[in-house]
Amino acid sequence: LLDPKNTPNYLVAMFKILPGLLFFWIPILKSYMTHVPWKHIIILSIPSYYGTLVVPMKLGFTYAQTVLFCGSALDNLFFVPTDQKEQVAYMLWPFVVVIPSMATSLLESTMCTSNSVMMRLGHSVFDATLVLSCGLFYLICWWRFVHCDDEHIDGSNESEKKMKKVKVY
16 A cells, blocks of 8 residues: 555554544544543543553553543543533442452453463453443443332432422412
């Protein structure tokens, strides 16, 4: 496609960098940071991509997981609307999904060369942790939604009480 000897360095660099940004970092950061505007995602993806060039290949998965979990935490802390932060799902997500996934990704990168379960099963342990923790999260949220009163789920019962006091003639 491009002859590196006859092509300017900036074009070669762009053809190597742009696919990583456009097809990996920008979409995956947006999927983890759903409340963050696109311009912030694009700005954050540039240093994230640069980090993949600096971090040793063996730690690439751990680096990517760190960037994604930090991005998710920033999204939850600064961009999620306040009314959503009062819901049970907002409080459960870090404990049921994020912490187990972070621990598993850390174990995968540090124990992959030792004689352990992580060496034999590798990435499938991380995938199983994601599936089980996300499944448990949705099961808890579903159970809470089905079996609890509205006032315990979204706190909207106060406004309903005020509406009942108002008589419409």
